[in-house]
Each structure stands twice: as C-alpha cells, then as structure tokens.
Amino acid sequence: MIKKRMAKSLIYLFLICLALIFLVPVFYVFYNSLLPKRYIGSFVPPSVWSFDNYKELFSEFPIMQWYGNTAISTIAVVVGNIFFTPLAGYALARLRFPGRKTIFLCLMLSMMIPGQLVLLPQYIMMAKAGMVDTLWAIILPYLSQSMFIFMSRQFFYGIPEELEEAARIDGLGRFGTYFRIVLPISGVLLATIAIFNFTGTWNSYLVPSTFISSPDKYVLVVGLQTVNNEHFQQENLTLAGVVLLSFPVIGFFMFTQKFFVQGIATAGLKG
C-alpha cells in the first residue's frame, strides 16, 4: 500500500515537472514581454508591467499588415483544403472509377517527397507567372495537400456505408449524398484538417520566406525574424513579437483542443 502510494506520488512529481518544463518558458516569454528592458529576467511588481513593448513594435513595424497577410493566406489555404481534400478522399474511399489505384499510389509516394525538392521549380513557375512576392505564391500551391486527402480517405473508409445507401435509394445523386448526408456527419474530420492545416500554415516559415521579399507582404513568422534580427539585444521587444505571433494559434488550440485526440484517433493516425 505504501509502495503504491509512493509510486503514485512519483508519477505526479514527474508530471508536474513535465508541465513546468513545457509551461514555464511560455509564461516566461509572456511575462518578460511586459517589462522594460532593464527588468528582464527579474521579478517586479505588476505596477511596472505595461504594453509599451507592443506599442513600440506596432509603431516600428507594419504588424497589422502582417496579421492581415497571415490571416488571409491561412484562411484561404484552410478553406481550400477543407473543400478539396475530403471530396477527393471520399471518391478514393467509396467510388469506383478507372485510375483510382494509380491516384492513390501517387498520393502515397508524394507524401515521401520532401517539400524542399519541389520548392525551387515552384519558385521558377511563380516567377514566370509573375506571382513571386504576392500572397498567391504562398496560397495557390497549398490549396489541396496530399496529407489531408489521405486522412480523409482513411476517415471515410472507417464510417459505415448504410446511411449513404439509404440516401441513394431515396433518389439522391452522388453529389447530393456527399454534400447533404456525408459532410454533415464528418465534423471530426473537417475539424482535424482545419486544426492541423491552420497551425501548420500560420507557423510556416520556409515557404513564405522564400517567396515573399517585400516587408509589407510578409507573414508574421517572417516579420518576427526581421524583428529578431534587428532587435536581438532588446529581448523585451523580440519577446513581445513572439507573443504577437503565438497567441492566435494558442487561442485557436484552446478553442479546438477537445477535437485533437479524438480527431487523431478517428483520422487513422494510429497506424
């Protein structure tokens, strides 16, 4: 009995340490972003806290513009993926048509190809189309991502077919069945795609830093790197930048977190 209780306390001790390791840096960042430079890293009363660092950032950099660019590109990409990928995944799981196996094989193969391989040719294509340094360059190629087609296919394989058959007997066509019967019961799938795609796109650095060069078209991540490059010595400013970049995704995560585990389990990520 005593041994059992010991084990239990050890487990809790471990978990608390773990939570501290993950959370303390996050709070440290937020706390220090509220302080003037000379107080960084020390404990000071709330009377010294202020949003001055944020004000300075907003006046020095086009932060609102960066927010706008990030929001536009992220929302466009997420909407595209939510529309196109379940459509394709559904067909691959349910409908029989010539070429289905080939398409699926190509899908699997393309998920093993590192994105860096196609980056340069994509850049050349964008340059030819005059889309380098526009938001189109970071939206267009990513509207339908193989990963999510695959997740959708797994999801539709896992749900029973009876409902759709009933709908078809009632005279609903393929499209009617998909949009009126299948999609409404696929909330978990859509939420999972939205969650992964939102955080991934919002945080992505390699692609926007390659395609976008003028500061007024930056997304936040690239903007943050600029802030860091110019102000690494003033960590209060840079940390405020970190908060500005991160709080929308953390908020989004808090809002949708109940879908995470459920979504991963349903979307077939469990192997």
Place this chain on the structure above:
Amino acid sequence: MWCGLPAGCVRWGDSIYKKGAYIKMTADNTGGKKKKTSKMRRQEAVAGWIFVLPAVLFWLIWFLYPALKAISISFFQYNYATPETNTFIGLANYVRLFQDPKFFTAMGHSFLMVAIVVPLQTILSFAIAVLLNGPIRLKGFYRSSCYIPYVISAMAVTIFFMYFFVKGGPASSFFALLGMENVSWFASTKYAMAFLMIVYVWQQVGFYMVIFIGALQEVPMELYEAAKVDGANAWQRLTKITVPMIKNTTYLVLTFGMINAFQIFDQIAAMSKQSPLGSPSGATSTLVTFLYQQSFSYMDMGYGSAAAVVLFLIIFSLSAVRETAGRRSD
C-alpha cells in the same frame, strides 16, 4: 513542410486499408446490395472523376511537374535568371556533391540529428502517453501543456530558447553548474547542435504523445485485466501487452520522426539570424540548409537540386527499409 503534419508512410496506409476493407465487407454482407448495372457503374466513374479532379489538377501542376522538373534541373548547370547559360552536364552535379566536404558535413549533421532526436522523442512521448493514459487527475491539463509547444511556430520557439541559452541566461547558467561552459549555445560550434536538438525535442514531444495516446486508447482493457489476474506486474503488462499492441503506431512515429528530423529548417534559420544558414560557421548545416543555400543564395540551382534529389532518395530508402524491417518482424 507547409501543412504542419509530417509526410506519411506506407505502413500507416495499408494497415488502415485492411481495416477499411473489413468494414466494407461486412457492410456489403448486411446491406444486400443489388448488382450494379453498367449505366450505374458509368455514372459512378464519372462522379468519381469529378470528385478527384480538382485535387488531381493541383497535384499535377504544383507537385508532379515541379518534382520532375527538379530532377531534370539536377542534370544541368542551371540558373533560371540566365537561361542562355543553362547547359546539360549529366551527372556532374552528383559527382561534385560526393567530392564536396561541405556536403558531407551537412549530411553528417542530418544523420546525427535523426539518430539522436528520433529515439529520444519516441521514448519520451511514449512514456508520457503511458502515464497520461493511466488513472491520473487533471489529465487534460497535462496533455495540453505537453502539446502547447507544438502549436507555436518553430521560429518563435527557437528565438525564446536563444534567450534561455544565451551566455549567462537561465538555461546555460544551469548547465554551467553541471560542468559545461557558460557560453551562448547557439553561437558556439561546440554546443549549437545540442541546442538545436533540445529545442526540437521540446517542441515535438507533445505531438507524438497525442498519437501514442490515440493508440493506447484502442488497446482493449480486458487484456490488462486478464494479465492482472494472471499476476503480471505493471512492467510486464507494459512490455508484454502495451508495446506489442501499439507496434504499428511506434513504426509510424519513427517514420514520421525521421522524415521530419531530416527536414528541420526553421530553427536553423532562426539561430543563424543574418549570418549564412547553418551558423555558427556551418556547425548546424544540414542537407536542407545546404540545398537551400546552393539554390537560393548561390543561385547554383542544378547543384542545389541534385542535393534535394539525394535527400529524397535517403528519406525514401530509409522509409522503405523501415517498412520491410517492420514487415519481417510481423
């Protein structure tokens, strides 16, 4: 790299495929479906193609064509800005790669990264998942705190870790107590790789933990009950039931982990600030920073593409090896 999720793997696909086929079969048996007429079959095929058409078009334009183009560029002396000087040089770029000491340094760093980070994050995330799957209070809180780092951008995470590991910063002072030098880790050729690995694992563990939790919840409770009755202790239940039951998930985590660790980039870009990628002086150069620099900084695009093709071949063959090794042990 853009979707936030790692690229996939074959094992994951076909195990679900079997499961799906099983569900489909039972549905067929109970549904008593009528035989399809050829007209219906044609309608189904047309509908199928309309459904996949947008995705296929995107894939052809933004993936297949660029991938083939990259392979062809790798056989050229290539710069898109000066097309008149592009010349076919056969395998010369590849020959040059294998004589370039910088390429081997970068490849060494990539393999080192994978060899240390992948086992570390897999073991850690598995251990946390097992603990959090037990009878623990405030499960949701612990789970979320582990996952939060994963939703923050790698750029942001690296930047604030740089403040912890700056000379005299909280983390570097702590490690100084353990006998390491109190230096800025990210600017020291000796510690930069270690810094990169710490940042990386700190951020990734939560993601793999969620995948493991998803798998653990699928293991039937009866197995544990039965083992308990037979007198198996907690350790035996873990090694004899849990580990074999979630084997496929472990393979998945290993493959994902490997593919992702090979593609690490944002963290290195943050560490390097305005100096060339892979700073300090190439101590954190990897295959990806190598190919990126060749293509976009030195405009040596044929050479950069050759390095990208090599990266693809490495990832592809390691996935294939992992896949066949997994098959054999089944």
